[in-house]
Amino acid sequence: MSDTFASAKLFAITFLFWMLLNGAFALDVILVGALVAGAITFFLGGSLHFLSGYRLTGESARATVGYVGYFLGELVKANISVARVVLDPALPVVPAIVKVRTRLRNPVARLLLANSITLTPGTLTVEMTDEWLYVHWVVARTTDPEAATDAIVAGFEKYLEVMYD
Amino acid sequence: MIVLTTLGVAVMSIGTVFLALAGLGLLRMPDTYTRIQAGTKATTLGTILVLVGAALIMPEWTVKLALIALFLMFTNPLSSQVLARAAHRAGVPATRETRTDALAEDKEGLA
């Protein structure tokens, strides 16, 4: 990916964020936004490079839709399971901290994966090293890294792999 | 209009029920890690539902409410992870029922 294209994407992201924050299409708002987004891209482009790792392809857009849908479904499931545990007088918890593996390299993709794991049923990311994630599991079904990877990571990884370089 | 408002209040009410479940989870769970789990999941969905309900009542606020929801969806799990990591590094013990702690085992291996 060329540097110009990466800069253009960063500019677009920061400008879009500014417009959403203002919520108005006045000329002065657009001018100031373009100025600030341009300055951020120009001066901080190097350190914010990770923000532009998102792929702009049709395949990636489909994966994003799939990811958001899957994520929202898992979030609702997570809450139902929390409700069930919390409202049960016996408080049935069998916690464990298990290791899972990830293939993702892009920092934003890894952040999204860790966040998704935290918001899905019974799991919470505790620590991240190069390829291992340490996940606290409220009702641990397995302590084997491979089986845990299949249960926790695989569902999100297949979307995130397509979305990010 | 009145239908949207009623629907909005209903969605908001469900959201606040999840918030109350989060509060109950914070109170009832046996150790720090399980408390973080209950706290973060239920507050995230609860707040999102409240924001959706508010957007139904006040459609002209939708963009700003969506921005708050997006922001919370990013930061809420992140702060939970940072807290869990801090607790583990500071040696806060997990409940006795915990089956294994792969992280503590790997740390001992490195030391």
Add this chain to the structure above:
Amino acid sequence: MTDTLLFPGFIAMLAFALGFWRFVVGPRPVDRIVAFDGLTVIAVTGLVLAALVSGRGIYLDVALVYALLSFLGVIVAARYIEGGDQ
């Protein structure tokens, strides 16, 4: 409209009270920060309710900045705990 918001408002207050209980009893500093983290999210909900009741959109900006600052506060507190025992 304001009357119908009484129910969600009441439940949100209940949620806040439960979380605050954990905040008071602790027992560890980490537990208090965890409770505080949950309370700030409930407070964002409270601000959105305040915006609806008063009909003033400016409270949403307050909620956004409040969420941002409380997130940073929790991160700073967590970093402090992390360094404390090691």
